[in-house]
Amino acid sequence: MSTPVPRAERLAVHTVGVILIAMIAFSMLPTLRERCVFVPARDPLWVGLLAQLVHLGLAHLSLNLLSLALQTRIAQALGRAREIPAVLGVSAFAVVLGLMTMKPPLAWYVGLSGALYGLVAWLALEHTRCARARSLRIFGAVLCVLIGLKEVFGLWRPMGLGDWMGVPPAPAAHVFGFLGGLFYVALARAYRWMRSRRTA
Secondary structure, rough: OOOOOHHHHHHHHHHHHHHHHHHHHHHHHHHOOOOOOOOOOOOOOOHHHHHHOOOOOOOHHHHHHHHHHHHHHHHHHHOOOOHHHHHHHHHHHHHHHHHHHOOOOOEEEEEOOOHHHHHHHHHHHHHHOOOOOOOHHHHHHHHHHHHHHHHOOOOOOOOOOOHHHHHOHHHHHHHHHHHHHHHHHHHHHHHHHHHHHHHO
16 A cells, blocks of 8 residues: 655645646747847846756757656655755756856856756755665765765766757856755755754
8 A cells, every 4th residue: 555645745746747848848949948048147037047947959858857857756765855846946046146146157058957966966965864874874975075076176077968968068057056955955954953943
């Protein structure tokens, strides 16, 4: 007999489904795609948020669709799927704010990969928090550190990735998204700590 899925978890998974559909629509419909390319030097914040739904080319779109679906499944296995919309939101804002303050700014940006790096950071640290075995907790922490170092220092970046995906990679957006995920983790832990103090 299967355990009933909490309402918050179902709602979050449905929200992810809406995001996946929006990614397909914004990437496949020329009108939406052309209007929502983000130019950090001149565009407002809301354009930067919409631009993260836009993907140029089927390979770029497929990679991020698969990544979001896979990370959602992992979050479900941890029983933490209800937080995915909030993590993605914070990470997406971090990407936009980071790109808007970056000097010199990127010429343009599209894609969800930056926010997905925030989701990776959160998942790795959630695994660290939830895992029972000490070795698994250490693994989650090390994985988070390695992914962060990979993006900050540009390590292991595949040559020709931009040609294959049809869009040049934007390492700065990955770093900003990753930092957004860490910021969400810090907020969530501070909130849990304050709740435990009030109920103690």
